Amino acid sequence: MEDFYDCIVIGSGPGGQRSALAAAKSGKRVAIIERERELGGACVHQGTIPSKTLREAALTLAKLKNSAHVFDFSLRKDIEVATLIGRMESVVNSYTKVIESDLETNGVDILKGRARIRDPQTVVLHEVDGRTKFINTQTIIIATGSRPRHPENIPVDHEHILDSDSILSILYLPESLTVLGGGVIGSEYASIFAMLGVKVTLIDREPHPLMFLDKEITSKFKNHFEANNGTYLGSRSVAKCYWDGATAVVAELEDGTEIRSEKLLVASGRLANTEGLGLDDVKLALAPRGHIKVNDQYETSMPGIYAVGDVIGRPSLASCSMEQGMRAARNSIGLSTPRTFDEVPIGIYSVPEMSGVGIDEATAIERYGAQNVVVGRCDFNQVARGQIMGIKDGLLKMVALKEPSELLGVFIVGDGATELIHIAQFSLIHKAAPKTFLENVMNFPTLAEAYRIAALDLLGWRY
Numbered sequence: 442m443e444d445f446y447d448c449i450v451i452g453s454g455p456g457g458q459r460s461a462l463a464a465a466k467s468g469k470r471v472a473i474i475e476r477e478r479e480l481g482g483a484c485v486h487q488g489t490i491p492s493k494t495l496r497e498a499a500l501t502l503a504k505l506k507n508s509a510h511v512f513d514f515s516l517r518k519d520i521e522v523a524t525l526i527g528r529m530e531s532v533v534n535s536y537t538k539v540i541e542s543d544l545e546t547n548g549v550d551i552l553k554g555r556a557r558i559r560d561p562q563t564v565v566l567h568e569v570d571g572r573t574k575f576i577n578t579q580t581i582i583i584a585t586g587s588r589p590r591h592p593e594n595i596p597v598d599h600e601h602i603l604d605s606d607s608i609l610s611i612l613y614l615p616e617s618l619t620v621l622g623g624g625v626i627g628s629e630y631a632s633i634f635a636m637l638g639v640k641v642t643l644i645d646r647e648p649h650p651l652m653f654l655d656k657e658i659t660s661k662f663k664n665h666f667e668a669n670n671g672t673y674l675g676s677r678s679v680a681k682c683y684w685d686g687a688t689a690v691v692a693e694l695e696d697g698t699e700i701r702s703e704k705l706l707v708a709s710g711r712l713a714n715t716e717g718l719g720l721d722d723v724k725l726a727l728a729p730r731g732h733i734k735v736n737d738q739y740e741t742s743m744p745g746i747y748a749v750g751d752v753i754g755r756p757s758l759a760s761c762s763m764e765q766g767m768r769a770a771r772n773s774i775g776l777s778t779p780r781t782f783d784e785v786p787i788g789i790y791s792v793p794e795m796s797g798v799g800i801d802e803a804t805a806i807e808r809y810g811a812q813n814v815v816v817g818r819c820d821f822n823q824v825a826r827g828q829i830m831g832i833k834d835g836l837l838k839m840v841a842l843k844e845p846s847e848l849l850g851v852f853i854v855g856d857g858a859t860e861l862i863h864i865a866q867f868s869l870i871h872k873a874a875p876k877t878f879l880e881n882v883m884n885f886p887t888l889a890e891a892y893r894i895a896a897l898d899l900l901g902w903r904y
């Protein structure tokens with residue numbers, strides 16, 4: 442009995458946690474296997490929580506700097522990064538404890554070691570003391586996450602040339618930082634370090650950062666970044682990159698430009714953690730970029746083996762990994778998952794933050810034709826709360842179908858964007874018409890009022 446489970450979950454990040462909890466709550470005997478000392482995955486230890494803790498410090502410092510009329514404030518030259526993220530350890534520790542107690546309370550066995558799949562009914566557990574256990578199971582859920590990709594021409598040494606796992610281990614804030622990659626992780630870290638007073642150069646092959654987002658939104662982000670110690674070099678590629686052995690990391694671009702900085706961060710995508718999992722033995726189909734292929738039930742090409750989270754690729758968000766985990770577990774048991782999973786917001790914790798849900802203007806026009814699409818905008822300085830807060834780069838952009846009048850998407854940049862977006866999410870789920878925002882009362886003064894102004898703009902100020 443000891444070594445038989447209904448469900449074995451491999452990996453204890455957000456995807457694994459929710460898979461294990463959902464299976465256990467349905468009365469199944471479940472074990473979760475984690476190879477690291479602590480539970481929580483990249484989300485808790487290298488990704489979401491650490492980066493957001495540094496961001497919080499950057500925002501606090503920015504607020505103090507903007508209060509120069511009240512405080513005589515300057516950042517100490519020898520400030521250590523560890524001091525800036527001083528709260529991180531307690532946040533990580535208490536969050537890890539919450540995860541552990543949640544799993545234990547629900548009867549999930551926590552097994553420590555490296556898991557390998559021998560066949561769809563057997564997982565081999567290589568424990569830290571060298572022992573090996575064979576565990577039988579009915580279902581396997583793979584939630585092994587991802588790790589930073591290191592392009593061949595970028596020799597990451599974790600001292601001068603860093604990745605998102607090592608960037609927060611630097612001792613002091615550098616004078617200058619080059620960031621390679623204008624995706625979510627690159628844009629977040631570039632803007633956070635820039636707000637901390639570091640001279641940041643963000644380089645990407647694409648003309649704009651975050652190409653998948655609405656251009657009006659990303660332009661506001663770029664303007665803010667460039668007004669605060671940042672430079673964006675778009676449509677450029679790095680030929681090679683090296684530490685000069687004395688003072689600087691040199692990034693040589695293909696157009697001959699040379700960028701020198703004290704540190705360099707590579708944020709060029711992530712690779713699925715599939716090595717050592719025994720996928721060759723069980724012959725699981727992989728997508729071209731090495732992610733595990735799944736169907737709409739999150740089942741892999743091998744019946745009884747499911748996969749969720751970063752290991753299956755986009756959107757590679759903690760929020761979605763959790764939802765996928767819950768769905769995979771319920772699907773594996775034959776339980777229904779009736780709730781919609783279409784209107785998933787994306788949150789980008791850059792400075793300023795950005796968020797979106799639904800489809801943007803360009804996609805709406807492509808899908809419905811320009812004559813059938815209407816757009817409304819509200820600059821945050823059009824609402825009292827935005828004025829009070831002194832927000833300069835805030836914008837809420839609403840996209841709707843003309844006839845029948847139906848909300849299609851909302852995109853926001855500025856303070857509160859990642860919270861405000863949930864109003865749009867639930868409006869989309871309930872198929873609200875833009876006039877809903879005019880027929881209901883909102884607190885005053887709030888940033889949420891931007892929905893009302895954007896809706897008015899969208900309806901031609903006639904309402």
Ligand SMILES: Cc1cc2nc3c(=O)[nH]c(=O)nc-3n(C[C@H](O)[C@H](O)[C@H](O)COP(=O)(O)OP(=O)(O)OC[C@H]3O[C@@H](n4cnc5c(N)ncnc54)[C@H](O)[C@@H]3O)c2cc1C
Nearest residue numbers: 452454455456476482483484488556586750751757758759
């Ligand atoms: C810098 C950064 C910032 C981010 N910010 C955000 C954000 O703001 N919002 C958001 O939603 N997402 C964010 N993300 C993404 C988020 O962290 C990931 O999408 C999420 O962690 C993926 O969850 P997961 O469960 O798939 O994998 P992970 O969290 O990576 O967990 C996988 C676990 O599996 C374990 N494992 C791997 N192989 C084995 C094995 N063979 N045996 C046993 N255990 C194994 C690993 O040790 C790890 O603990 C960020 C990521 C980074 C890097």
